[in-house]
Amino acid sequence: MAHAPIYFYDLDEPYGEFSNFYAAPIELDGYIWPTSEHYFQAQKFIFHERHFKHILKLATPREIFDYAQAHKSLVRPDWPDIKDEVMYKACKAKFTQHWKLKRLLLSTGHRTLVEHTKNDSYWGDGGDGTGKNQLGTTLMHIKGVFDRLNNLIHQIQFDQTQRQHYKFDEPLSIGIFNLNAREEGQSSTKLNDEFIHYQLLIDCILQMESSSNEKQELIALFKQQYKNNPIELKLLKNLKMAIHQIDQYGGIQDNHLFIDY
Known part of the structure; x- marks a missing residue:
């Protein structure tokens, strides 16, 4: 049955x-x-x-x-x-x-x-x-x-396809900065292609109707997937901290999220 x-x-x-x-x-x-x-x-x-x-x-x-x-x-x-x-x-x-x-x-x-x-x-x-x-x-x-991870991946893939087809604007402004860069305020915009999957991951996780623990578990699974990629691992570590702050304070100030890498 x-x-x-x-x-x-x-x-x-x-x-x-x-x-x-x-x-x-x-x-x-x-x-x-x-x-x-x-x-x-x-x-x-x-x-x-x-x-x-x-x-x-x-x-x-x-x-x-x-x-x-x-x-x-x-x-x-x-x-x-x-x-x-x-x-x-x-x-x-x-x-x-x-x-x-x-x-x-x-x-x-x-x-x-x-x-x-x-x-x-x-x-x-x-x-x-x-x-x-x-x-x-x-x-x-x-x-x-x-199951939730698979749904998230499908959502990311669909979101990426829609953005490429319709040229949607980002609903969330995500700035990824290296605060240790030699030039003050130097952005990693030149690496945006490398971070596109990560940015979509942030977008989807923040919009998920899930508990903080479930979001952290999803991040843990992504850490396993990217265990040989130190850049991704540091981004995920900082994302974990950001989600904790978001859950604690109830939102993102001015609809902006900044991640150091």
Whole structure:
């Protein structure tokens, strides 16, 4: 059925890729983790370097899970408060860095994702539907971010086409300046071709009917895309700060936004 929930757990069953045990290496926090489960469990021992690095070397997610269970007394004291954030970070990296998995996640549409197992009533549904299903909820949240990013990209592409065809004026005046330039007030106008995508991104993000956190998540995804482009990364960093100021003060003074690069 088109709207029936999607249940996942076993790796050899449909949508087994959604399991944290699925072998999809991720690069995160300076390490390459064989699975998202490796990253998740290792964060429990961030204050115990020996255990942290030992988990990184373990071959299978099952070994990692069992190791973490055997050393519960050493788990960081704030784990209950941060475990949701850690899981979100691990899963977002997994589905951002593997385009086939991202495509599979997007293909689920509006269907509810459920980790179906009696072994876990927090991350899973407890087997009888009474569990919290926090992993399924996390994946649906990430899918929502991807959906909004795709909509943003389509909006940027459409906006650029319309501007080129109809020669629209910019609804928002965006000045990109290098405040460290040798000549005082020197503008980067000569680099406008390089920044056109970035300017449209600003335009779209500022007009999005989304929360500040959702906008910041979109920026984080663009940072991943431009991780090898230092100019774009600095622009995105400053845009993140600008959005915080806009959300804090409720708008842009005189309809102008200036970004230092």
